Amino acid sequence: MTTIAEKPQLISSRKDAQFEVTLYKNVGVEGAHTLETYLEGGGYKAAKKALTTMTPEAVVDEVKRSGLRGRGGAGFPTGLKWSFMPKPDGRQRFIVCNADESEPGSFKDRYLMEDDPHQLLEGMVIAGYAIGATKGVLYVRGEYYKSYERLREALAEATAGGYLGKGLFGSEFDFEIILHRGAGAYICGEETSLMNSFEGLRANPRLKPPFPAQAGVYGLPTTINNVESFASAVHIIAKGADWYASMGTDDSKGTKLYQVSGPAAKPGVYELPMGATFRELIFELAGGPTEPIKALIPGGSSTPMLAFNDETLDTPMDYGSIAKKGSMLGTGGVILIPQEKCIVNATWNLVRFYAHESCGKCTPCREGISGWMTKMYQKLVSGRGEAGDVELIEIMSRNIKGKAFCPLADACLGPVQSSLALFRDEYEHLAEHGTPKYTKTNWWSA
Numbered sequence: 001m002t003t004i005a006e007k008p009q010l011i012s013s014r015k016d017a018q019f020e021v022t023l024y025k026n027v028g029v030e031g032a033h034t035l036e037t038y039l040e041g042g043g044y045k046a047a048k049k050a051l052t053t054m055t056p057e058a059v060v061d062e063v064k065r066s067g068l069r070g071r072g073g074a075g076f077p078t079g080l081k082w083s084f085m086p087k088p089d090g091r092q093r094f095i096v097c098n099a100d101e102s103e104p105g106s107f108k109d110r111y112l113m114e115d116d117p118h119q120l121l122e123g124m125v126i127a128g129y130a131i132g133a134t135k136g137v138l139y140v141r142g143e144y145y146k147s148y149e150r151l152r153e154a155l156a157e158a159t160a161g162g163y164l165g166k167g168l169f170g171s172e173f174d175f176e177i178i179l180h181r182g183a184g185a186y187i188c189g190e191e192t193s194l195m196n197s198f199e200g201l202r203a204n205p206r207l208k209p210p211f212p213a214q215a216g217v218y219g220l221p222t223t224i225n226n227v228e229s230f231a232s233a234v235h236i237i238a239k240g241a242d243w244y245a246s247m248g249t250d251d252s253k254g255t256k257l258y259q260v261s262g263p264a265a266k267p268g269v270y271e272l273p274m275g276a277t278f279r280e281l282i283f284e285l286a287g288g289p290t291e292p293i294k295a296l297i298p299g300g301s302s303t304p305m306l307a308f309n310d311e312t313l314d315t316p317m318d319y320g321s322i323a324k325k326g327s328m329l330g331t332g333g334v335i336l337i338p339q340e341k342c343i344v345n346a347t348w349n350l351v352r353f354y355a356h357e358s359c360g361k362c363t364p365c366r367e368g369i370s371g372w373m374t375k376m377y378q379k380l381v382s383g384r385g386e387a388g389d390v391e392l393i394e395i396m397s398r399n400i401k402g403k404a405f406c407p408l409a410d411a412c413l414g415p416v417q418s419s420l421a422l423f424r425d426e427y428e429h430l431a432e433h434g435t436p437k438y439t440k441t442n443w444w445s446a
């Protein structure tokens with residue numbers, strides 16, 4: 001299995017005048033998780049500024065102007081999402097934090113929660129105020145026990161200190177946060193499944209529309225964002241939209257937490273301005289690969305693999321540039337795939353993950369991914385492949401694509417289709433000879 005550094009390697013060695021480490025400035029700092037230290041570093045000043053000097057509309061507008069796009073994977077503009085909430089009509093409304101972080105290759109939110117939980121709570125206060133929600137739900141991945149403990153402590157401290165509760169900062173705004181541990185499934189990170197899970201239901205995705213702004217938690221107006229999105233909002237309010245938008249590229253603003261896993265000298269989490277290149281991340285910050293690499297996954301395991309070459313390495317890590325190369329920025333979780341590793345085995349490892357995590361609600365995912373696709377990969381990697389198997393995988397993947405109820409099945413097809421496009425010879429070699437072209441079993445073995 002993938003090994004990542006016990007503590008993330010920090011952070012950017014960038015020296016640009018424009019750029020400073022922002023989201024991760026407290027990560028790795030002894031004691032930074034406490035309220036006392038957070039306040040010493042200017043903590044909760046942004047929330048105070050929002051609640052006492054800005055209208056909710058002005059907060060939404062500031063976040064819109066900043067260009068922040070959701071960091072949970074899809075990159076939807078955050079301010080625009082906040083503006084989708086219906087006008088207040090007396091009903092309870094919710095702000096939800098998606099802290100389920102389960103996509104292989106993604107491990108940025110974890111350290112934000114472990115080492116700087118108040119930053120997240122402050123972001124939720126700001127977002128709650130902006131959308132008029134007096135209740136927040138913080139849904140944290142079940143396996144992230146340390147994150148849960150740190151958040152629980154932080155919630156108690158913030159409540160005792162008056163940063164959560166009634167009449168915050170002397171305003172009329174009340175806000176409380178409900179901390180909820182996840183149910184141990186990747187599908188719980190899909191926003192509507194998360195809401196079902198929070199309500200105590202089976203974590204199946206819901207039909208959209210209605211979208212969460214219309215009918216979210218308990219059928220009430222809800223906005224959901226990722227941990228890093230909330231953390232970013234704190235700094236946007238503190239330093240202004242113009243400051244935030246001065247970093248990044250045309251379609252991707254601000255700073256981003258990139259993650260590197262696989263055979264790199266210093267795997268870990270690195271904060272960089274949007275649009276830094278893969279080369280800078282992998283070679284300058286993560287110390288370069290420790291063995292020859294043939295492909296990289298740019299943004300968590302669901303994003304299509306890219307060949308590891310100069311063209312890819314010089315690609316800016318922003319939404320538009322990676323999309324032009326046929327993949328996605330996703331969560332910014334970069335996974336390196338060694339040259340000597342059989343690509344079919346590596347992909348099988350991911351197919352197994354998605355098959356296991358399929359909730360079983362819809363047929364294309366249940367029968368397609370968990371059934372047929374799984375059996376075809378099993379057949380190939382166990383040396384029982386035969387002529388036509390590779391074509392069959394290809395046809396199946398085309399037939400499943402876009403047909404499932406939620407994006408989980410397509411997420412599995414990211415590595416399947418891209419590995420086929422890039423390394424078809426390895427698939428055919430395995431089907432023909434029964435043995436893989438590359439036999440290395442290492443950190444990423446099936």
Ligand SMILES: Cc1cc2nc3c(=O)[nH]c(=O)nc-3n(C[C@H](O)[C@H](O)[C@H](O)COP(=O)(O)O)c2cc1C
Pocket residue numbers: 069070071072073074075076078081098099100101102103186187188189190191192224225226227229406407408411
């Ligand atoms: C199968 C699946 C798993 C997901 N897991 C997560 C997750 O763990 N964390 C997350 O923030 N978003 C996850 N998402 C995306 C969420 O559905 C949602 O788009 C996101 O929380 C919105 O926040 P953002 O706009 O701040 O990115 C997942 C989506 C799918 C389809």
